[in-house]
Amino acid sequence: MNYQALVETFSWEEVEKKFDWQSGDDINMAHLVCDRWAEEPDRIAIYWEDASGNKQTWTYEKLRQKSNQMAHALKHLGVKKGDRVAGLLGKDMELIISVLATWKIGAIYVPLFTAFGPDAIMHRTTDSGVSFLITNREQMSKLEDQNTSFQVLLTDGLTNEGKTFWEFVEAFPNDYVLERTTEMDPSVIQYTSGTTGLPKGAVSTHKSVISLYPYMRYALNIDDEDIFFGGADMGWSYGLMACTFVPLSFGIPILVYKGPFDVEKIYQLLDEYNVTNFTYAPTAYRMMMAAGPELIKNYNIQTKKFSSAGEPLNAEVVRFFENNFGTAIYDHYGSTESGMIVNNYNITDMVVKPGSMGLPLPGYRVRLIDNQGNVVKNGETGEIAIDTTDQDLNFMGYWNNPKKTEGKYLGKWFLTGDLAKQDEEGYFWFDGRSDDVITSAGYRIGPTEVESSLMEHPAVVETAVVGKPDKAKGEIVKAYVVLSDSYQPSEELSKELMTYVKEKLSKHQYPREVEFLENLPKTQSGKIQRYLLRKQE
Numbered sequence: 001m002n003y004q005a006l007v008e009t010f011s012w013e014e015v016e017k018k019f020d021w022q023s024g025d026d027i028n029m030a031h032l033v034c035d036r037w038a039e040e041p042d043r044i045a046i047y048w049e050d051a052s053g054n055k056q057t058w059t060y061e062k063l064r065q066k067s068n069q070m071a072h073a074l075k076h077l078g079v080k081k082g083d084r085v086a087g088l089l090g091k092d093m094e095l096i097i098s099v100l101a102t103w104k105i106g107a108i109y110v111p112l113f114t115a116f117g118p119d120a121i122m123h124r125t126t127d128s129g130v131s132f133l134i135t136n137r138e139q140m141s142k143l144e145d146q147n148t149s150f151q152v153l154l155t156d157g158l159t160n161e162g163k164t165f166w167e168f169v170e171a172f173p174n175d176y177v178l179e180r181t182t183e184m185d186p187s188v189i190q191y192t193s194g195t196t197g198l199p200k201g202a203v204s205t206h207k208s209v210i211s212l213y214p215y216m217r218y219a220l221n222i223d224d225e226d227i228f229f230g231g232a233d234m235g236w237s238y239g240l241m242a243c244t245f246v247p248l249s250f251g252i253p254i255l256v257y258k259g260p261f262d263v264e265k266i267y268q269l270l271d272e273y274n275v276t277n278f279t280y281a282p283t284a285y286r287m288m289m290a291a292g293p294e295l296i297k298n299y300n301i302q303t304k305k306f307s308s309a310g311e312p313l314n315a316e317v318v319r320f321f322e323n324n325f326g327t328a329i330y331d332h333y334g335s336t337e338s339g340m341i342v343n344n345y346n347i348t349d350m351v352v353k354p355g356s357m358g359l360p361l362p363g364y365r366v367r368l369i370d371n372q373g374n375v376v377k378n379g380e381t382g383e384i385a386i387d388t389t390d391q392d393l394n395f396m397g398y399w400n401n402p403k404k405t406e407g408k409y410l411g412k413w414f415l416t417g418d419l420a421k422q423d424e425e426g427y428f429w430f431d432g433r434s435d436d437v438i439t440s441a442g443y444r445i446g447p448t449e450v451e452s453s454l455m456e457h458p459a460v461v462e463t464a465v466v467g468k469p470d471k472a473k474g475e476i477v478k479a480y481v482v483l484s485d486s487y488q489p490s491e492e493l494s495k496e497l498m499t500y501v502k503e504k505l506s507k508h509q510y511p512r513e514v515e516f517l518e519n520l521p522k523t524q525s526g527k528i529q530r531y532l533l534r535k536q537e
Contacts, residue, residue: 008363033379038064051259065174070101072172081106088135091258106179113235201399221346231280279307440466479511489516
């Protein structure tokens, strides 16, 4: 399919028809992603496996029944429409049915990540006003010294009546009448990853599933024949929606793996479950490349659609997959607030330019603008923004934070806070966060291009580039580098890397300083925290 034809023929009305819904009708995410497919009793929803090799197969009908029972359980415990329910679990089926149940009773789900410490958990639960938490004993132990006010249900503990989690849930009826919810009712409060400061609670609605359809259908190219595997954790927006619940809205089987990332285990899963469609973060793909091509030959991997999101994907990783899997990784760009709005599209015959974010998502008017809201020329750096004229975004604002919400808009433009350039063919190239831009001797330098150039050197496993204050130039480019095991830090290697970028990229962009680190500072979702490196300078 041709990308331009995709854009020209796109219609939100046609998308809504696929969900048998139109604006003004009631809408509930649990119905869209689960219940409407449960009339076929044998339709498989989830293949689940953990690191110990335990396996389960869940049909849509079983998912509907268990989430109905869980909805009754939550109501029994006093949870009502509009309440905030948090989940602090790994990739457990107990978590999945709890999320569905939360939506069924009209409550709002607040995702939490199991790697969070007590401060991170308490910030999110307090800020959003969580009244109910579903977790386990290990996670709850983090909060022993905290002043909590929410009810807790443990999946591996006993209720006040002495029942296990499943004994308690399965005591309730397995049918449930969904609470009435509309397209304006909140469904999720997803906290940002905190790359630029204190995490904020981005509120989305029950219409999220429909808003994400173009991304899932065109960029990931999910179709009726797929078995889908998305690796992101459900504590984050991409893991919750793009890797779990929105794929289920297509009525296809998904694979949910509860275990640490291991390249060989990932290859085994792709082979065993005949996965056709796979998405993961760039860090995972870099580890797969680092494991080398020989390991791949041990498995019969039929995956033909690879996608990546979370941060820019380096060009050499894309080329590795082209050479060893016969297809590129299709890089995607988005944010918690905006959804996935610039992508390479698996459904099209478009040329994938390694290192490029791709082209705007059909159904959205995405442009690059300057500080005054003017569209910049091709080749110039601008902030990625969405024209909201006659267009609704799924983002309802930040929970109880109107000032931060207001700051996301400049007139008709919704601001992402990210910078990019566009080439003559319309492809977007990521330049960094607006506050990551380095101003050196009058030049505006985005860190991503420098980082991608450094990544081409065999010594470099990961890198982050920031601006270091300098009296003469304002700032100079400084690179923090994590080396591969076969290289040792040295002054000679620093100079070699500087020269490498200078010759590959330009004389004004190359790093004037290189510092070697064991690890780069990252958010819990794996995004590099350049602002911490800047603070260090």
